[in-house]
Amino acid sequence: MELPELIRTRRSIRAFESRHVEAAKLQCILDMANLAPSAGNLQAYEIYQVEASHPRAALARAADQSFIAQAPVILVFFANTGRSARKYGARGRELYAIQDATIAATYAMLAAVDQGLSTVWIGAFDPSKVTAALGAPPDWTPVAVLPIGYAAESPAATPRRPINEMVHKT
Ligand SMILES: Cc1cc2nc3c(=O)[nH]c(=O)nc-3n(C[C@H](O)[C@H](O)[C@H](O)COP(=O)(O)O)c2cc1C
Numbered sequence: 413m414e415l416p417e418l419i420r421t422r423r424s425i426r427a428f429e430s431r432h433v434e435a436a437k438l439q440c441i442l443d444m445a446n447l448a449p450s451a452g453n454l455q456a457y458e459i460y461q462v463e464a465s466h467p468r469a470a471l472a473r474a475a476d477q478s479f480i481a482q483a484p485v486i487l488v489f490f491a492n493t494g495r496s497a498r499k500y501g502a503r504g505r506e507l508y509a510i511q512d513a514t515i516a517a518t519y520a521m522l523a524a525v526d527q528g529l530s531t532v533w534i535g536a537f538d539p540s541k542v543t544a545a546l547g548a549p550p551d552w553t554p555v556a557v558l559p560i561g562y563a564a565e566s567p568a569a570t571p572r573r574p575i576n577e578m579v580h581k582t
Pocket of ligand 1: 425532
């Protein structure tokens with residue numbers, strides 16, 4: 413799919429078929445995430461690939477959004493704040509690591525759509541419960557949870573602010 417069409421047709425999907433996600437598709441998604449830009453090329457993020465049912469259920473509880481457990485695969489992006497802080501200090505810890513993780517997750521989201529899969533960006537969760545669900549180190553900050561699978565719904569496009577409202581030309 414061409415990028416403009418991919419971006420126009422992407423939707424947040426919150427219902428998934430139980431159908432398995434092919435390993436090659438998942439690998440492609442991870443490879444695309446790995447090509448995201450990052451501050452100083454440090455790639456100050458970590459990705460959990462979650463397929464077992466127990467941690468998927470725990471993530472759904474951490475977000476209090478039960479549909480998450482339906483997805484056969486969940487990718488969880490953490491900011492590795494210490495990795496960026498070692499080079500960039502507070503700016504690395506407070507901003508760059510979060511941005512690195514966010515951009516990588518965005519690449520993964522778009523790559524999933526390109527593979528004929530669907531996802532939704534989950535940001536509303538209890539971070540300590542996400543960390544506990546995965547046994548992640550306490551100094552990594554969970555940034556985004558992406559449940560990935562084949563869509564079992566086809567929602568309409570959501571509205572957007574007019575672009576001129578957000579673009580400030582000087
Ligand atoms: C930072 C962020 C946090 C979000 N958190 C949630 C969430 O916790 N649960 C959810 O169902 N959708 C969540 N969404 C998805 C948005 O609701 C969705 O992107 C928005 O309504 C626009 O719809 P669309 O993605 O279909 O274009 C989040 C999106 C972003 C970017």
